[in-house]
Amino acid sequence: MRLLIAEDTPSDRLILANLIKRLGHEVILAIDGKEAVEQFIEHRPDIVLLDVMMPYKHGTQVAREIRQIAGEDLVPIIFLTSLNEASDLAACLEAGGDDFLSKPYNTVIIKAKIMAFSRMRRLHKEIQGQREHLVQEQIAAKGIFDKIAHYGVLNSPNIRYLISPKAIFNGDVVLAARHPNGDLLVLLGDFTGHGLPAAIGALPLAEVFHGMVSKGFALEDVLREVNSKLKSILPVGVFCCATAAHLGFRNRSIEVWAGGLPEGVIYNTQTKLIKKIHSQHLPLGILSAAQFKYQPVYFEMDDNDVIYLWSDGIIETVNAEQEMFGFERLLNVFTQSSNPNTVFDEILQHVEDFAVQGSEQADDHTLIEVKMQDAPSLALQHALLVKPKVAHRGLADCVMSCELGVESLKTFDPVPLVTHLIFQVTGLKPYVNTLNTILAELYSNALEHGLLHLDSVLKNSAQGFAKYYALRHERLNALDEGYIRFDIKHQPTEIGGKLTLQVTDSGRGFQLAQRQVTPASETNHNSLINYHGRGIRLIETLCQRLEFIAPGNSVIVEFDWQWL
Amino acid sequence: MAVLTASSADGKELIIKIKGRFDFSTHQEFRNAYEQAPLEMSCYVVDLKDATYLDSSALGMLLLLRDHAGGDSSQVKIVNCNADVKKILTISNFEQLFTIV
Numbered sequence: 001m002r003l004l005i006a007e008d009t010p011s012d013r014l015i016l017a018n019l020i021k022r023l024g025h026e027v028i029l030a031i032d033g034k035e036a037v038e039q040f041i042e043h044r045p046d047i048v049l050l051d052v053m054m055p056y057k058h059g060t061q062v063a064r065e066i067r068q069i070a071g072e073d074l075v076p077i078i079f080l081t082s083l084n085e086a087s088d089l090a091a092c093l094e095a096g097g098d099d100f101l102s103k104p105y106n107t108v109i110i111k112a113k114i115m116a117f118s119r120m121r122r123l124h125k126e127i128q129g130q131r132e133h134l135v136q137e138q139i140a141a142k143g144i145f146d147k148i149a150h151y152g153v154l155n156s157p158n159i160r161y162l163i164s165p166k167a168i169f170n171g172d173v174v175l176a177a178r179h180p181n182g183d184l185l186v187l188l189g190d191f192t193g194h195g196l197p198a199a200i201g202a203l204p205l206a207e208v209f210h211g212m213v214s215k216g217f218a219l220e221d222v223l224r225e226v227n228s229k230l231k232s233i234l235p236v237g238v239f240c241c242a243t244a245a246h247l248g249f250r251n252r253s254i255e256v257w258a259g260g261l262p263e264g265v266i267y268n269t270q271t272k273l274i275k276k277i278h279s280q281h282l283p284l285g286i287l288s289a290a291q292f293k294y295q296p297v298y299f300e301m302d303d304n305d306v307i308y309l310w311s312d313g314i315i316e317t318v319n320a321e322q323e324m325f326g327f328e329r330l331l332n333v334f335t336q337s338s339n340p341n342t343v344f345d346e347i348l349q350h351v352e353d354f355a356v357q358g359s360e361q362a363d364d365h366t367l368i369e370v371k372m373q374d375a376p377s378l379a380l381q382h383a384l385l386v387k388p389k390v391a392h393r394g395l396a397d398c399v400m401s402c403e404l405g406v407e408s409l410k411t412f413d414p415v416p417l418v419t420h421l422i423f424q425v426t427g428l429k430p431y432v433n434t435l436n437t438i439l440a441e442l443y444s445n446a447l448e449h450g451l452l453h454l455d456s457v458l459k460n461s462a463q464g465f466a467k468y469y470a471l472r473h474e475r476l477n478a479l480d481e482g483y484i485r486f487d488i489k490h491q492p493t494e495i496g497g498k499l500t501l502q503v504t505d506s507g508r509g510f511q512l513a514q515r516q517v518t519p520a521s522e523t524n525h526n527s528l529i530n531y532h533g534r535g536i537r538l539i540e541t542l543c544q545r546l547e548f549i550a551p552g553n554s555v556i557v558e559f560d561w562q563w564l
Numbered sequence: 565m566a567v568l569t570a571s572s573a574d575g576k577e578l579i580i581k582i583k584g585r586f587d588f589s590t591h592q593e594f595r596n597a598y599e600q601a602p603l604e605m606s607c608y609v610v611d612l613k614d615a616t617y618l619d620s621s622a623l624g625m626l627l628l629l630r631d632h633a634g635g636d637s638s639q640v641k642i643v644n645c646n647a648d649v650k651k652i653l654t655i656s657n658f659e660q661l662f663t664i665v
Contacts, residue, residue: 192620236631237624241656260656282657286627 001118002026004045006036006062007080008054012103016049016080019107023114033057037065047117049101051080052088060095067096074124076117141196148206152177153184158374160344164313164364171198171240172311172366175206177213180419180436182377184247185213185222188309188368189284190261193238201240201285204229216416216436219246220294223257223284227292230285239285243277243309247301249375250437250535251444253465254299254307259283262327264309266299269340274331275299277309300465303373306340311366314347317355325354344369394426396492403485409447410476415440418486425490427497427563434542435499435559441535442503442555443484448472450505450553451482482506496562502554509552567593569601576606580629583614586622594625598632608633613644618652630661641665 003025007013010031017027028043030036034056040048048066052059063077079097081089089100099113154161154176161174171191178184187209191198205226212222223244230240241260248255254266259281266275281293299305310330317325333350337343347367355361400421404414419436423429448454452475458464487502540546545558566583567590580597582590598608608629612618630638641663645653653664 190620192624237621237628239624239627241620262655279655279657282660286661 001047001114002028002043002045003114004028004030004036004039004043004048006030006033006039006049006054006059007051008032009051012051012080016105019105019110020114023107023111025114033059033062036062037069040066041069046075046121047114048075048077049080050077050097052092060091060097063092063096072128074121076121078113078117138196141199145199145202148173148175148202152206152210156184156376158371158376159186159368161368162348162365164311164366166360166364169196169199170313170364171202172313173202173205173240174366174368175209176368176370177210179213179246180216180432181440182249182433182437184249184370184375185209185219185244186247186307186309186368186370187242187244188261188264188311188366189240189242190311190366191238191240192283193234197235198238201230201234201238204233205240205284212416216419216440218413219244219255219257219296221413221416223294224289224292227284227287228289231288234285239283241279241283241311243279245277245307245309245370247307247370247372247375249301249372249377250441250538251459252301253469254301254305255296256299257281257294257296262310262312262315264307265331265334267306267308267334267340267343268302268304269306270302270304272335274334277307298466298469300459301372304340305372306343307370308343308347309368313361313365314351314367317351317361317364319354320356325351329354395424395490396497398425398488398490400488401485402488403483405483406479406481409451409479409482409484414484414486415443418488422488422490422499425497425499428499428561430564431559431561438501438539438542438557438559441539442501442557445535445555446484446503446505446507446553447476450507450509451479451484452476453507493560496560499559499561500556501559502556504549504554507553509550509554567597569597571601575602576604577609578605578607579609579611581611581614585617585619586612586615586625587617587619588621591621591625595628598629605633607639607641609641609643611643612646612649615646615649618649623652623656623658626658626662639663 003020005013005016005020005027007016008031013029013031017029020027028039028045030039033054036050036054037057050059050062054062059079066075066077076098077096078099078101079092080103081100082103092100098117101110101113152175153159154174156176159176163174164170164172171193173187173189173191175187175189176184189202189205191201208226208229209222212225239260243256243258243261243264246255256277258264258277258279260279260283263279264277266277277297280295287293315325315327315330329350330347333347334343337346344367348365351365402414402418402421404412415436418439422435423432428435449456452472454468454472454475458468458471483506485504487504489500491498536546539557542559543557544560545556547556548554549556568581568583570579570581571577572579578598578601580594610626610629626640626642630640633640642653643665645664650664653659658664
């Protein structure tokens with residue numbers, strides 16, 4: 001090791017230097033305080049032996065300066081004293097000294113002290129190395145974590161969000177993904193537990209969420225899968241409080257599941273009405289698959305609705321008097337706001353003003369705002385400009401049939417499955433939005449009108465909306481017979497292909513006039529719309545042919561497509 | 565942040581009292597409280613009368629206790645909650661897993 005000896009008495013300096021050289025260490029010498037600092041800067045010794053009384057600079061001053069120069073490094077400083085300087089010992093320690101060596105010098109004692117301090121220095125270096133390593137790991141983890149948040153459609157024009165910069169440590173997650181039919185699913189989650197192990201749960205959560213939503217799975221299926229996954233991988237005691245919403249632009253509904261987060265809000269910018277989203281479920285990752293409950297709340301979607309979700313950071317922010325910001329103050333921001341476009345900023349401003357200046361809590365917030373307006377609509381008439389990567393491999397000419405009985409209908413959503421089957425025809429992949437919409441519409445008509453005898457007129461009234469879904473749930477559970485069948489036929493053509501889709505339900509159909517049913521017929525057209533709802537009109541615009549088979553419980557659509 | 569344990573007269577019920585903040589710093593003490601008790605406890609009671617604050621790690625600790633006590637077949641009661649504590653337990657819907665008094 002390298003030792004710096006700063007001692008102004010030549011004889012003492014020499015004795016000590018020789019002693020230490022004989023112990024096998026390298027020696028740097030300084031004859032006064034000023035030189036001591038200079039030598040330290042130039043040679044950066046491992047240990048410093050410092051005389052207290054020295055010309056130009058007092059030993060304690062030298063110690064202070066060396067400490068400052070050393071910064072984060074641990075450089076043991078041993079003061080050289082004679083017994084009559086004992087009263088200065090306290091001052092020496094305060095100045096940054098670690099130990100003392102008194103004259104006359106004893107080789108054994110010196111050796112022991114050097115060994116002890118070198119061990120301490122080694123340990124310190126190890127800790128520094130580990131800390132550096134940890135910081136690097138956290139930076140890498142944060143990079144991955146940020147990618148999770150920005151994957152998906154959080155950058156849509158109708159979404160504003162803020163994720164706490166401490167999200168990697170407090171486990172906050174915000175996700176938004178688009179359904180093939182244009183609907184939006186959003187989720188705000190708050191993993192409990194501590195630090196990195198808790199935040200890691202965000203990875204599988206995001207994977208499952210994005211993967212399933214893009215395939216067209218319903219919110220219930222997504223949450224069930226997420227819950228099971230988290231339950232199986234997270235330790236007991238770590239879970240995810242979350243609120244998830246399915247924004248159905250097509251059928252004008254907002255479906256919300258809330259488990260463990262403080263109340264979110266649906267704010268109408270025109271009426272200023274606030275609807276609260278209460279947490280009625282246990283957080284994700286606690287219950288087994290069989291115990292998991294899915295009892296969502298349905299709201300009718302209005303163009304001026306804006307949904308707000310937040311983690312508890314905002315509500316728990318405290319001011320100087322240890323008061324919490326609380327839900328009341330948060331609601332006040334909405335009632336007092338005059339401009340819907342600035343509510344998001346106003347919330348953050350109010351919290352910032354409330355918080356203790358410069359405190360850690362001041363920016364530990366996670367918040368998302370989703371407007372129903374400005375939601376990017378999918379151009380269903382035009383195919384996505386995505387050319388299939390694989391050249392014409394996959395299904396070409398085929399006929400498939402899939403029939404679901406009552407037990408399946410109660411617990412299984414066939415739309416993602418049938419969509420998946422159809423997409424094995426590679427040329428159809430760019431038309432994903434259109435086809436998924438058609439499938440979903442035909443299926444929900446078959447189920448809700450054909451089998452459950454629900455009248456879509458119910459959905460037009462304010463209370464009727466929630467009633468419709470309650471009734472749907474009730475009647476589906478009570479269903480004891482029936483089926484829905486999908487018949488799929490695909491035939492390639494020179495320029496692309498023709499897909500023929502038929503959905504048949506076991507219901508009674510609806511009364512048709514004796515004459516032939518064609519979409520061109522005015523009366524039958526209207527009764528079609530009244531019976532099946534607005535969706536049928538949409539499908540007519542998307543397909544080359546739409547025909548109802550008497551008695552009306554079966555629909556055939558034809559979809560011609562071309563290679564892009 | 566103190567954790568005190570007591571047993572009922574017949575020794576079948578373990579009562580764990582929390583004083584002060586029930587948060588991550590209480591973790592080890594809380595675990596010791598129930599892990600060091602005999603395994604044949606029929607019921608666990610968590611007394612929050614003197615608990616001033618409950619955070620999400622406290623909820624996690626309650627889940628750990630419930631798991632130790634037998635999971636779905638466990639009997640864990642949470643008693644003497646003040647309004648703030650009750651609110652936190654309500655938002656998380658913990659009354660679906662614990663008996664809250």
